Amino acid sequence: MPSMTPSLTDLLGAPSVVEQALQAAYQAEFDDNDGALPTSYPVMTGVDPHLFGLTVVDGAGQHWSRGDVEVGFGLMSTAKPFTFALVCAAIGVDRVGAEIGLNATGGAYNDPTPVRTGPDGRTNPMVNAGAIATCTRLPGDDREAQWTQLLAGLSAFAGRPLELDQALYENVSATNVRNRELANALADRGLLVGGPDDALELYTRQSCVSTTASDLAVMGATLANGGRNPVTGVQVVPAEVCAPVLAVMITSGLYDTSGEWLYQVRLPAKTGLGGGIVTVIPGRGAIGGFSPLLDAAANTVRGARATMMLVERLGLSLF
Template sequence: MKTPIPYYLGQILESVRDEDGGEVAEYIPELANADPDKLAVALCSSTGHVYSAGDAEHEFSIQSISKPFVYALALQELGLDAVRDVVGMEPSGEAFNELSLGRDYRPVNPLINAGAIAVNQLINGVDSSVEDRNARLNEYFSRLAGRDLSVDAGVADSELNHADRNLSLAHMLRNYDIIKDDAHDAVLSYTHQCAIRVDVRDLAVMSATLANGGRQPVTGDKILDADVCRLTLAVMSSCGMYDGAGRWMAEVGIPAKSGVAGGLLGTLPGQLGVATFSPRLNESGNSVRGVEAFKLLSSDMGLHLMSTDNRVGTHPIRSKEEDEDHAVIHLQGHINFSAAEAILYELQGYDLDACRVALDISQVPSLNRVGRRMLKEGLRRLREGGNEIAVIDPDGTLTDRELSDGTVVPLADAEDYHINGEDVRD
């Protein structure tokens, strides 16, 4: 069975494709040439399963999405007290490139440009050369993505040729002894950080690394401490979407970070990372279609951190029984997106050729909307592949058994699927 999750992500993209508001970032010539119709989404579970739809192979510069990850690296290398000496943790209420500092002359948070420039100067030590700092950042971002990443030299040069505002911020930071390096070198290193090339799959994996307590879920590489990830996600939740952060947390409800190339990243702690790409930006500098896609994903998948019914499904497959003609997969616990994803992933690995397959949900107290949708689509695809399908549902938990093709999942009694085979799970 082929998992339906990429199809589901494709439907999200189609739902927002006609949103044509906003403009590309015209103040950076290289970004002004971006194709405004590009659209992509990717998701990575905490178990390292990556799904995508749309223009997922299209690369773009990471821009400000780099900021929380560099902040996390500074926390990892130096600790909170040393990082807090140069940057605060509070929302600014101002534009991301505002020429202002806090009352103590520190940037108010690490996700506005002034704060990001200050944090960049901590990486590899304050006495590091630009070349060594850039090499350290390249190595770090490549570990996060699980592949070798490179800098888009054209974007970097374009930004440096129009860097007057960032240079002004760097001179202001240097004036108050927040940074020690030459202002031009500071901006050069920061611009390199923002010009690293990624695609949405890279961002989803990077985001899932934060969700996973610092362990890269695909490679298994332990990159950051769990406390570092917690602090980073906390700052993202209040500052990641600039002066749209309050609306974002109310409507979407997950820590997030945007970039002016059109990338948008969100993290559901303990579960998954999500990323979108669409170059048209709103007045806050956030991707118009990306924001709308995240609203749909949050509503449909139950991602909002403040949701009162956001119960996490863990170990959703209790056991599997089978003989030559039948297979029963016994499920358990609340079925949300993460649980449904794990079930569908396991089903792909089972040998179910020409078998009668039943999902036993007698130990499932509830399914949220996307969990129900994913399970039903998985059953439909099993039937499409030649299997007879059914659900064992004595309590009527699956309230809507209609499939996407208009047919209905048959009900079965447990006795109909009585198997004397060996339980293959602990």
Template sequence: MSNATLDRAVKEIADEMMKRTDRGEVASYIPELARIDVNSFGLVVVDTNGHVAAAGDADTPFSIQSISKVFTLTLALGMIGDRLWERVGREPSGSPFNSIVQLERERGIPRNPFINAGAIAVTDAILSGHQPKETLGEILRFLQFLSGDSSITIDDAVAASEQRTGFRNAALANYMKSFGVLTNPVDFTLGVYFHHCAIAMSCRQLALAGRFLAHSGRNPSTGFLVVQPERARRINAIMMTCGHYDGSGEFAYRVGLPGKSGVGGGILAIAPGKASIAVWSPGLDANGNSELGRAALEILSKRLGWSIFGA
């Protein structure tokens, strides 16, 4: 595909999305996120040759929220390998992202690493043996390294907002602690969790950071192997089945790409062997996923024939 073709597709989709009125609702339960302009929209596609097609608010930083869980999962697997799966499962939850019901039934083991409980368990695995600030620094440096951009930071106002209102996450963490799933002090683990969810990135930075998942674990520009091909494939598989909470099946049905959403309105999507894609529109649907982000990715996937299930 030519650069011009990709540029045109991205621009036309962004133009269409900016005219839409069915934008969803911003995440009002996190006060800082409730202030975001629902009319914002950005879309970036980075292809295998490193060409960046961008449109809309492509360079506006936003709170990546649960998209950070893709990168903490990658780090945790790099640190402890498959032992991670003793503490967290790999199955879709079929429940809201902050549900406590399954934890009680399944003795504190979260269903997957992308629901809140699972991501807290993954954070605890990364934290082990380190101070919270050291762990946060490692997560932040990893994202800066992947994107090639040292300007990426944590939005302290969003992190503080989450800590003030994160009672459900505290309940999840304490419940897992009672079963021995968490090994560090709950306050330490939650502090790191809230802060990595508050990392602010633009669509451009996020699409660049996700490139290794589109290219069998390797950054195609530098040739650096971030993870082994098998691990990249497995992370993509979990993104496909669990990346949109109890809307994951609908996303797979409509878009046909591995993806991970965040309640800040962002989605990172991967077209294996083709491109890394980031979209941001802060209005959410009933499942907590970006309303227009999914719509834009559905059009893009169909138009370019990128669904992993075929054109």
């Protein structure tokens, strides 16, 4: 990983440069009502569709924020790169890649087809099937020990104690038909460590951890900073883990629209059904966004568009 520049203002000039770009991106998308609330889980249909927040965190731990950046929502798929990083740190990058897979599927985030009909059933850690398989490789003697390690790791990425959203967890658990189907299919292909019930439980819990746009920015900045949290100074994962995680994010982080995102934004990112988006600027910092209105690929509309505008205004693309 590249060494972290101390702050974005060292790169861009006065703090007002970041402030002005953030304000412009936030204001431009404030009244954007494109997209729809997700219907996969009933609890999500009651979320205020007007919620919108955007945070930038740099290598010095400085924050710039606009909007609803402290409103809680479920991590959902934005948990995936961080769980992937924790598992890579525990058992090694090469082993995780070999056992889970790394290639983009070109399909929806919960598509069972690659598992059922693919040559070996492998996918990648950014889609549900690969993420379920990833969870089973967490360190720990049993499911509860694995969960304790996972929640501690996610909290270390965020720089504060994170908690399970119990209402969301109960709702998701009661309606988790597709993911149960995926877990069973993975078990049939021999891709789980342990049984499908434990795999699904761990995956569901990680998805239902409550987070904020500010948390996502800190978590992303930790990956950008070679695994070291720029706010707490804690080395969450080894530096050598971060580049492989960012590589998978850049190829598969936005599901079947990942190619379009790479073409337009040219930065690693991950979205989630809860309305979150985390975008990593390697060696610089990260952007965390939240808006619950999603597009057809289950990506936050306001969050993605505002991030795109902010990256363009600040010239943060990798190439």
